Structure formats: structure tokens, C-alpha cells
Amino acid sequence: MAKILMKGNEAVAKAAIEAGCRYFFGYPITPQNEIPEYMAKELPKIGGVFLQAESEVSAINMIYGGAGTGARVMTSSSSPGIALKQEGITYIAGAELPCVIVNMMRGGPGLGGIQPSQADYFMSTRGGGNGDYRTPVFAPASIQEAVDMTMEAFDVADYYRTPVMVVADGMIGQMMEPVEFKTPKKRELPAKDWATTGTKGERKPNIINSLFLDPQELEDHNIKLDAKYAQIEKNEVQYEMYKAEDAELVFVAYGTTSRIVKNVVEELRAEGVKAGLIRPKTIWPFPFKAFDEIPAAKNLLTVEMSMGQMIEDVKMASNGRWPVSFYGRVGGMIPTPQGIKGKALEVIGGAK
The missing domain is CATH 3.40.50.970 (Thiamin diphosphate (ThDP)-binding fold, Pyr/PP domains)
Known part of the structure; x- marks a missing residue:
């Protein structure tokens, strides 16, 4: 097609x-x-x-x-x-x-x-x-x-x-x-068979x-x-793992934001930083099991166009295994690769 x-x-x-x-x-x-x-x-x-x-x-x-x-x-x-x-x-x-x-x-x-x-x-x-x-x-x-x-x-x-x-x-x-x-x-x-389509004299009325x-x-x-x-x-859980299997810094982002993050992942990897992304495709149910697939992770960084709402699910998924940081823009402002990368480098520096 x-x-x-x-x-x-x-x-x-x-x-x-x-x-x-x-x-x-x-x-x-x-x-x-x-x-x-x-x-x-x-x-x-x-x-x-x-x-x-x-x-x-x-x-x-x-x-x-x-x-x-x-x-x-x-x-x-x-x-x-x-x-x-x-x-x-x-x-x-x-x-x-x-x-x-x-x-x-x-x-x-x-x-x-x-x-x-x-x-x-x-x-x-x-x-x-x-x-x-x-x-x-x-x-x-x-x-x-x-x-x-x-x-x-x-x-x-x-x-x-x-x-x-x-x-x-x-x-x-x-x-x-x-x-x-x-x-x-x-x-x-x-x-x-629960639908209200009329009994036609063949069944009891369906009540919704x-x-x-x-x-x-x-x-x-x-x-x-x-x-x-x-x-x-x-x-019904759906998610994407993007270069996350060996990543030490794992971003978590969904929607348009995740597309921007993928560019940052490429930039960081070109500079020798092992970065990756977990992208929820369903945000409920949230893909908690995806976080069992990042054995090399040292830090999680949640990126959203909000003040930090998905971060609560990311913290539950982390369950104390990794520190969780956040970067967000709000009010219609869109995260830039430069802003995300700057926060990522700050997180890595803080972890050393």
C-alpha cells in the first residue's frame, strides 16, 4: 500500500x-x-x-x-x-x-x-x-x-x-x-451480547x-x-528499547519528546557516553518490566513536556536500583537536544 x-x-x-x-x-x-x-x-x-x-x-x-x-x-x-x-x-x-x-x-x-x-x-x-x-x-x-x-x-x-x-x-x-x-x-x-439493540422479543432487555x-x-x-x-x-504493555541494553545512562521519554531524546542518545554515544532510551508506547499499563532489561544502567533520566509526572512511574520502576533525575519543559516549550544533553552531562558528572 x-x-x-x-x-x-x-x-x-x-x-x-x-x-x-x-x-x-x-x-x-x-x-x-x-x-x-x-x-x-x-x-x-x-x-x-x-x-x-x-x-x-x-x-x-x-x-x-x-x-x-x-x-x-x-x-x-x-x-x-x-x-x-x-x-x-x-x-x-x-x-x-x-x-x-x-x-x-x-x-x-x-x-x-x-x-x-x-x-x-x-x-x-x-x-x-x-x-x-x-x-x-x-x-x-x-x-x-x-x-x-x-x-x-x-x-x-x-x-x-x-x-x-x-x-x-x-x-x-x-x-x-x-x-x-x-x-x-x-x-x-x-x-x-450486552448491547442495547432491542430485544426483538427474543431475550430479556439489556440494562447498561x-x-x-x-x-x-x-x-x-x-x-x-x-x-x-x-x-x-x-x-497490553508496549514499549521500545533504543540502544538501552548496554547503556549506563538510560533516558525515559514518550511521544514526540522521545524522538528528540533519540538524537541526544546518538550525540552522546558519538562522544563515548553509553546512553539509551526506554520509550513507553503504552503509558498505562506502564512498561515496568522494561527496566529489568538494562543491566548496565547507572542513572535514569526522565524527559517530559511537563513538570514531571511520568517520573513517579519511573521511580516505581527503578525501585531504588538507580538514581532518577528529571528534565522538562512546560507551557508549550519543547525540550531541545542541547537542553537535554546538558542535563544528561550534569547527571553523569554528579554520579562520578
């Missing part, structure tokens, strides 16, 4: 359609607006539905309803918009409904700015809404990965009956790269809800969800 030059947001939208998404509910916000624009143009051509809701809160509750019918549905937004959707996301998780939620992250807190950021790590990986729930979170580092992960996200959502997030900094949404649309690895997906007034029933439900999340942690 020939590659097509596409803008990131439009490529994500096309990937969703290729994966069978036929219903999109959303609300405009920079820097993800090309996703709903593409959906508004293309979905009606194939019998699908695009609907611009009156707010992000309305959009996520429309997703709840669409997902309840068993259809493949998606919404997208950017950081403060995703924050508004969190109540609906926890309802969807509690009701065990599959859907895909795309977040093209921008700076915050609050309205912040419209430039790229990675400051939604906590909100994405810790649930974000009330209650004991998690959502699988893909973190692409290129537009091709954004395409692949968006398509896979629909299968993961259907397989586990859960909302799945695809998060990227706004740069992924706005830049252009050549992409191809490949069929994801096939999964045997369960039948959607996240309300359990009996404490024992709610505890049983939470235990069931927790078992599901344990299976996701066991089966």
Missing part, C-alpha cells in the same frame, strides 16, 4: 474510520480541530454520523449512548476538553462500554495555551474521574504510530469492554508525515448502568473491574 502524506489529526480520523468507527461526537478545541472537521466531511459519505455537541460534557454522554448500542464510537478533544469529559469517562468505564478517546494535549493548568504539552499524564493514567478505574492509554511518537494505535485502540476497547485513550502532544496532531493504513493484528473479539446501590454488588463490580485491569496490565 502506498504511503500518503497526511496531517496527524486527519490521519487519526481516517484511521478511526478504517477501523470501523461510524459515530463521532465532539466539540471543537485547538489543537485537535482537524479530527472533527475530517469526520464531519467523511462520515456522512459512508452512512456514518458526525455530531458537534453543544459541549464536551454532552459529547461524552453521547459516546456513552452510542457505545451502549455496540457501535464503534470515538470522541476527541484537547486537555481542558478532556478534563470536562472525565465524569462521562468514569461512567463509561463503570458501565464497561468500549470507545476510543483521543487527546491532543496542550499546556495547562486550566485553559493554559494551545501549544504542545504532555501534562495530562496523571489525568490519563490515573483514571481522571471518580472511583477505582483505569483506561488503557496509547502514546504514539509519530503519525504512523498514531494511525496504528488508533486502529488497535478500537480492538482493545472491544476486547476488554473499556474506554481506551490515545494521547499525544499537539505537535503530533499538527505536523505532517507519510503514513499507510495497515490492518491491525487480528484479535478474536467477543460477541456484543454504572449505578450499584447495594454495597456488596458495587464491591463485586469493582473486584471484577480490577481483575480486568490486571489482565490489561499483563497483556
Whole structure:
């Protein structure tokens, strides 16, 4: 299949359609607006539905309803918009409904700015809404990965009956790269016999809800969800090891930041410093086991476009085996190779 030059947001939208998404509910916000624009143009051509809701809160509750019918549905937004959707996301998780939620992250807190950021790590990986729930979170580092992960996200959502997030900094949404649309690895997906499709006089009504007034029933439900999340942690971890096997200084970075770090790794190795990178491709489940594959490591350096959120998971992964340092830029400022390299040399000097 020939590659097509596409803008990131439009490529994500096309990937969703290729994966069978036929219903999109959303609300405009920079820097993800090309996703709903593409959906508004293309979905009606194939019998699908695009609907611009009156707010992000309305959009996520429309997703709840669409997902309840068993259809493949998606919404997208950017950081403060995703924050508004969190109540609906926890309802969807509690009701065990599959859907895909795309977040093209921008700076915050609050309205912040419209430039790229990675400051939604906590909100994405810790649930974000009330209650004991998690959502699988893909973190692409290129537009091709954004395409692949968006398509896979629909299968993961259907397989586990859960909302799945695809998060990227706004740069992924706005830049252009050549992409191809490949069929994801096939999964045997369960039948959607829970869906509210009408009984047709052949079965009892399906009831979809996240309300359990009996404490024992709610505890049983939470235990069931927790078992599901344990299976996701066991089966759905994805990561990349980049020259990390013999590295004494191991960077940890995801998304666009990891691409910048790879250049720094090359520069440091050219100067005789054994550097490498662990790149989480899923930030939940986090690839803790990757840290068992760096026997030569002496220092870990986490690089993020935030004030340091992923560093908490890196410290847990380290479990005291290595000192963990941090370098970050925020507010839409993008880490430079020079800044990262300077921090790396400082860490190495401090370790001698």
C-alpha cells in the first residue's frame, strides 16, 4: 500500500474510520480541530454520523449512548476538553462500554495555551474521574504510530469492554508525515451480547448502568473491574528499547519528546557516553518490566513536556536500583537536544 502524506489529526480520523468507527461526537478545541472537521466531511459519505455537541460534557454522554448500542464510537478533544469529559469517562468505564478517546494535549493548568504539552499524564493514567478505574492509554511518537494505535485502540476497547485513550502532544496532531493504513493484528473479539439493540422479543432487555446501590454488588463490580485491569496490565504493555541494553545512562521519554531524546542518545554515544532510551508506547499499563532489561544502567533520566509526572512511574520502576533525575519543559516549550544533553552531562558528572 502506498504511503500518503497526511496531517496527524486527519490521519487519526481516517484511521478511526478504517477501523470501523461510524459515530463521532465532539466539540471543537485547538489543537485537535482537524479530527472533527475530517469526520464531519467523511462520515456522512459512508452512512456514518458526525455530531458537534453543544459541549464536551454532552459529547461524552453521547459516546456513552452510542457505545451502549455496540457501535464503534470515538470522541476527541484537547486537555481542558478532556478534563470536562472525565465524569462521562468514569461512567463509561463503570458501565464497561468500549470507545476510543483521543487527546491532543496542550499546556495547562486550566485553559493554559494551545501549544504542545504532555501534562495530562496523571489525568490519563490515573483514571481522571471518580472511583477505582483505569483506561488503557496509547502514546504514539509519530503519525504512523498514531494511525496504528488508533486502529488497535478500537480492538482493545472491544476486547476488554473499556474506554481506551490515545494521547499525544499537539505537535503530533499538527505536523505532517507519510503514513499507510495497515490492518491491525487480528484479535478474536467477543460477541456484543450486552448491547442495547432491542430485544426483538427474543431475550430479556439489556440494562447498561454504572449505578450499584447495594454495597456488596458495587464491591463485586469493582473486584471484577480490577481483575480486568490486571489482565490489561499483563497483556497490553508496549514499549521500545533504543540502544538501552548496554547503556549506563538510560533516558525515559514518550511521544514526540522521545524522538528528540533519540538524537541526544546518538550525540552522546558519538562522544563515548553509553546512553539509551526506554520509550513507553503504552503509558498505562506502564512498561515496568522494561527496566529489568538494562543491566548496565547507572542513572535514569526522565524527559517530559511537563513538570514531571511520568517520573513517579519511573521511580516505581527503578525501585531504588538507580538514581532518577528529571528534565522538562512546560507551557508549550519543547525540550531541545542541547537542553537535554546538558542535563544528561550534569547527571553523569554528579554520579562520578
